[in-house]
Amino acid sequence: xxxxxxxxxxxxxxTIDEDAYAHLNGYLETIHAHFKKSEGYEEITGDIESxxxxxxxxxxxGAKIISLQSVKDVIKVMGTPEDFGxxxxxxxxxxxxxxxxxxxKTAKRFFRDSEDKILGxxxxxxxxxxxxxxxxxxxxxxxxAFISGFGILLYIVLWxxxxxxxxxxxxxxxxxxxxxxxxxxxxxxEEIDGVGERLSNLTHKFDGKKKPRxxxxxxxxxxxxxxxx
Amino acid sequence: xxxxxxxxxxxxGILELCIxxxxxxxxxxxxxxxxxxxxxxxIVVEGTLYPLLTRLKNAGLLHYxxxxxxxxxxxxxxxxxxxxxxxxxELIGTWSSLVxxxxxxxxxxxxxx
Numbered sequence: 001x002x003x004x005x006x007x008x009x010x011x012x013x014x015t016i017d018e019d020a021y022a023h024l025n026g027y028l029e030t031i032h033a034h035f036k037k038s039e040g041y042e043e044i045t046g047d048i049e050s051x052x053x054x055x056x057x058x059x060x061x062g063a064k065i066i067s068l069q070s071v072k073d074v075i076k077v078m079g080t081p082e083d084f085g086x087x088x089x090x091x092x093x094x095x096x097x098x099x100x101x102x103x104x105k106t107a108k109r110f111f112r113d114s115e116d117k118i119l120g121x122x123x124x125x126x127x128x129x130x131x132x133x134x135x136x137x138x139x140x141x142x143x144x145a146f147i148s149g150f151g152i153l154l155y156i157v158l159w160x161x162x163x164x165x166x167x168x169x170x171x172x173x174x175x176x177x178x179x180x181x182x183x184x185x186x187x188x189x190e191e192i193d194g195v196g197e198r199l200s201n202l203t204h205k206f207d208g209k210k211k212p213r214x215x216x217x218x219x220x221x222x223x224x225x226x227x228x229x
Numbered sequence: 230x231x232x233x234x235x236x237x238x239x240x241x242g243i244l245e246l247c248i249x250x251x252x253x254x255x256x257x258x259x260x261x262x263x264x265x266x267x268x269x270x271x272i273v274v275e276g277t278l279y280p281l282l283t284r285l286k287n288a289g290l291l292h293y294x295x296x297x298x299x300x301x302x303x304x305x306x307x308x309x310x311x312x313x314x315x316x317x318x319e320l321i322g323t324w325s326s327l328v329x330x331x332x333x334x335x336x337x338x339x340x341x342x
Contacts, residue, residue, distance in 0.1 A: 040287055044279050079277065
């Protein structure tokens with residue numbers, strides 16, 4: 001059994017397996033990131049999404065649900081930014097500077113980690129920023145600072161200033177990892193695992209109570225017409 | 230220096246000429262264009278074509294009409310504008326002189342290698 005998700009791709013509705021969705025979403029995020037700086041960004045990504053919608057409806061032929069395999073097949077046809085190869089000659093300067101950002105030298109950004117937080121995720125975000133593996137040390141530091149007084153204000157200021165991670169790409173930027181299809185797929189998978197873990201924690205919490213309440217989990221899938229955001 | 234990169238640059242340089250020629254022959258939908266480019270091994274993945282078409286369109290060399298399709302979303306059919314035809318003619322001129330220049334400068338090497 002597999003969970004399914006309804007999506008709007010290029011203005012067309014599709015029903016898609018959960019794992020296939022994670023893969024597709026990761027792919028589209030790389031495509032969007034790749035073309036973000038190109039002139040006609042919306043049109044290019046719109047064209048690509050419509051074409052993918054067409055390839056999916058071609059592939060489905062009576063079947064109802066898009067599988068991971070068909071997502072992989074369609075991505076093979078469209079290609080990843082790595083397959084797009086060298087940039088056209090007169091675009092190469094811009095594209096080169098973009099690819100150096102992409103390859104390894106991704107600047108770290110200070111985010112609050114939405115996936116690993118006790119209060120606002122400031123300590124875990126800061127740990128990721130400074131490359132400290134376990135946020136426990138900074139949490140202890142903040143705790144000491146709280147007790148001594150001035151820490152609360154500092155924490156609140158950081159909380160307000162730092163944006164919270166909202167997407168897989170944000171989480172990669174937080175750790176300073178390059179934003180590419182493999183990394184995004186990895187991060188999305190981690191996030192889905194995280195949801196599973198929190199769900200099972202939740203059920204454990206309700207064990208022992210007479211009547212477990214049904215929790216509705218918002219996975220945060222949001223769509224606007226014609227594109228997956 | 231990577232040979233693959235140089236090869237890709239060579240192909241990219243003539244891609245615009247080839248795309249414009251395909252569209253000049255008949256009004257085309259991106260996947261027709263891709264089919265022909267794939268046959269000639271000029272591009273391998275479809276994602277390469279869309280940014281190029283958008284750029285040629287924004288430069289005023291192409292324009293498109295929407296046409297309904299039997300399955301899936303409506304399709305864009307591209308045509309050359311007047312400027313597009315002029316642009317293509319010039320490219321063809323440049324291409325012919327390039328072919329001659331390359332033949333002239335490489336013929337000794339090519340026969341020896």
